[in-house]
Amino acid sequence: MLSEENPEVAPTDDSIDRIAREIGIPACPSILGRFSEEMHQPEPDTRKLAALINGDIALSAALLTLVNSPYYGLRTKATNAHQALSIIGLRAGANLVTGLILRQTFPTGSSRLMGRFWERTETMAATALTIARRISGIDADEAHTYALFRDCGMPVMINKFPDYDRILDRFDHVRSASLVAEEGMAYRFSHARVGYALSSGWLLPEPFCRAILFHHDYAKVAAGRREVEPANRKLVAFGLLLDQIMAMRLGDGLCPDWEPGESFVLTTLNVTPEQIVALAQDIE
Numbered sequence: 001m002l003s004e005e006n007p008e009v010a011p012t013d014d015s016i017d018r019i020a021r022e023i024g025i026p027a028c029p030s031i032l033g034r035f036s037e038e039m040h041q042p043e044p045d046t047r048k049l050a051a052l053i054n055g056d057i058a059l060s061a062a063l064l065t066l067v068n069s070p071y072y073g074l075r076t077k078a079t080n081a082h083q084a085l086s087i088i089g090l091r092a093g094a095n096l097v098t099g100l101i102l103r104q105t106f107p108t109g110s111s112r113l114m115g116r117f118w119e120r121t122e123t124m125a126a127t128a129l130t131i132a133r134r135i136s137g138i139d140a141d142e143a144h145t146y147a148l149f150r151d152c153g154m155p156v157m158i159n160k161f162p163d164y165d166r167i168l169d170r171f172d173h174v175r176s177a178s179l180v181a182e183e184g185m186a187y188r189f190s191h192a193r194v195g196y197a198l199s200s201g202w203l204l205p206e207p208f209c210r211a212i213l214f215h216h217d218y219a220k221v222a223a224g225r226r227e228v229e230p231a232n233r234k235l236v237a238f239g240l241l242l243d244q245i246m247a248m249r250l251g252d253g254l255c256p257d258w259e260p261g262e263s264f265v266l267t268t269l270n271v272t273p274e275q276i277v278a279l280a281q282d283i284e
Contacts, residue, residue, distance in 0.1 A: 050082035092141035106155035153194030237268035248280040
């Protein structure tokens with residue numbers, strides 16, 4: 001049986017290791033470790049980073065496909081990883097590589113439920129890239145990566161628990177707080193907690209990881225609770241904004257979490273309800 005964790009406190013290094021063992025979180029891929037090590041150098045070497053990407057044909061192809069897509073609108077198309085990193089920048093490139101490796105780690109074909117998860121997540125990520133460019137103070141590449149990783153605990157849960165579809169089937173229609181509580185009762189861990197353990201183990205920045213851990217705890221983040229720090233408040237707010245815009249595009253009206261989180265989103269991102277409606281209408 002999985003050991004129960006205190007939901008009020010972020011996992012420690014020891015508890016992250018325990019979650020990884022008990023629930024089966026994939027270890028940090030070696031390429032990410034080497035990529036991170038080079039990125040932390042005083043002057044990261046673009047050619048070394050490109051060589052790491054080129055060593056994985058599937059990763060290199062996926063990076064070029066995304067960088068050359070309409071979302072980036074490049075006038076000059078990249079033909080190799082070095083050009084891609086040079087054009088979009090090392091930080092943006094690192095974000096994209098991390099997201100692409102996540103996608104490779106949990107392939108769509110592994111199950112019907114995984115296919116559904118990625119269909120939803122990739123739509124959210126593509127929408128995030130577009131919306132973030134229209135909101136002041138949000139980095140588009142970071143927002144895109146956050147949209148990919150925010151629910152990254154779910155594919156781990158899908159692989160671990162055969163009955164997880166009963167949670168996922170209702171996620172877009174029920175307040176997240178009740179479903180997260182149900183995850184805790186049934187599996188001892190929520191997807192937010194598992195997602196924090198995965199993203200932290202994969203060497204993502206702590207404010208980013210905390211934004212994953214507390215992405216359903218809008219009241220705690222808004223109040224600046226001690227255990228939430230140093231979560232990236234803007235990413236948490238952006239995630240809920242993205243949920244609401246997706247609900248509007250699908251004709252669902254308000255997403256289940258919008259009412260309790262609306263004030264937090266409007267204040268944190270400095271947007272108005274009218275601007276949100278316009279964003280939903282303008283997105284292709």
